[in-house]
Amino acid sequence: NAGVMQNPRHLVRRRGQEARLRCSPMKGHSHVYWYRQLPEEGLKFMVYLQKENIIDESGMPKERFSAEFPKEGPSILRIQQVVRGDSAAYFCASSPESNYGYTFGSGTRLTVV
Amino acid sequence: AQSVTQLDSHVSVSEGTPVLLRCNYSSSYSPSLFWYVQHPNKGLQLLLKYTSAATLVKGINGFEAEFKKSETSFHLTKPSAHMSDAAEYFCVVSDLTGANNLFFGTGTRLTVIP
Secondary structure (H helix, E strand, O other): OOOOEEEOOEEEEOOOOOEEEEEEOOOOOOEEEEEEEOOOOOEEEEEEEEOOEEEEOOOOOOOOEEEEOOOOOOEEEEEOOOOHHHOEEEEEEEEOOOOOOOEEOOOEEEEEO | OOEEEEOOOEEEEEOOOOEEEOEEEEOOOOEEEEEEEEOOOOOEEEEEEEOOOOOEEEOHHHOEEEEEOOOOEEEEEEOOOOHHHOEEEEEEEEEOOOOOOEEEOOOEEEEEEO
16 A cells, blocks of 8 residues: 655745645545645644545635545645745645544645745 | 644753653544654654543554543653654644544654764
């Protein structure tokens, strides 16, 4: 079992570009969670998805951020028109069912220049 | 509402001496509590978790934590620090009956002095 796979590991974008972060959950896991870690801070919840459904997006910024988890393929966190403040580590976690226990990926470190 | 307070942002110990990383939580419901470790530029690894079974929880790499409801604490301990323990440690609370997300503390950076 390859675990939760996130790619790319590092992503550099210029201000105004789009960033796409991918997360492939562990085999058999149908629940995906995205967290953001700003420098010198703990992780903060962004969004919780099941296949083809957004269950809880209470932690997502209202603009420029979106997430999906299609029937086939990885979950995608999309940030449009990135700004310097979006620079952070974005972690994905998955679980086989809700509140069961999370496995985290190694994260994608986004740098906006 | 759930929240976690990690009382020390940095802890420094000598190799071979005990480790104590402090954590206090706030939860409206019966909480689940976790400790995660993050090595530099790595992902998060689960050290241990408490989910209303035994109050003393043993984790990986010799770490353990004790859930004390009267003190709302879940401190992480290890009898003897190893150089490889140097990392960032996060205390995390989750509410089993509420939203499906974890609340992280701000982390404690552990330094181990040779």
